Amino acid sequence: MxxxxxxxxxxxxxxxxxxxxxxxxxxxxxxxxxxxxxxxxxxxxxxxxxxxxxxxxxxxxxAPARPSYPEAQGLRHLAFRTTDLDVAVQSLTAQGVACEPIRIDEYTGKRFTFFADPDDLPLELYET
Structure with missing residues (x-):
């Protein structure tokens, strides 16, 4: 396959x-x-x-609500690639979307953050 x-x-x-x-x-x-x-x-x-x-x-x-926190089994989150995490976070914040503090992936050294959609589904921005 x-x-x-x-x-x-x-x-x-x-x-x-x-x-x-x-x-x-x-x-x-x-x-x-x-x-x-x-x-x-x-x-x-x-x-x-x-x-x-x-x-x-x-x-x-x-449709029933999906439990997100604490994390439930199944799809954990949806991650979007971005080349400029700071600009993406600023854009979301300016539109009233809260982002978690930026973290560093301990394995890749890449920066990332999480935010939520209107139903509190976890979304990630991952800088490439």
Whole structure:
């Protein structure tokens, strides 16, 4: 088997409009498509990542909350690459998004920080 990369990451939002604004306006991801799926009473928003991957943002009425803290089993976080961590943190902070203090990866020596989306899903910025 040969894998070429991640195609997409799917996220279910508790407040679709709030999360749509966060991912498209605050993080600046380009909207590829948005559809309303009447049979599921659900919106689906496809967002482009700079490396060709995508985030699929969904609304599902009545979806249960995901425990994040303490960390639950399953997907731990979604990390975004950036070449300038300071600029990225300043941009998020200016838009009211709190970031944890910048840390250094003890194995790679690279800098990183965590922040959260509107549903408190853990997101990471990793400087490359």
């Amino acid at each position: 040969h894998l070429d990369g991640i195609h997409h990451v799917a996220i279910i939002a508790s407040d679709y409009r709030r999360s749509k604004r966060f991912y498209s306006e605050i993080l600046g991801l380009k909207v590829l498509a948005e559809v309303y799926r009447q049979a599921r009473d659900s919106w689906k928003l496809d967002l482009a990542l700079p490396d060709g991957g995508q985030i699929e943002l969904f609304s599902f009425p009545g």
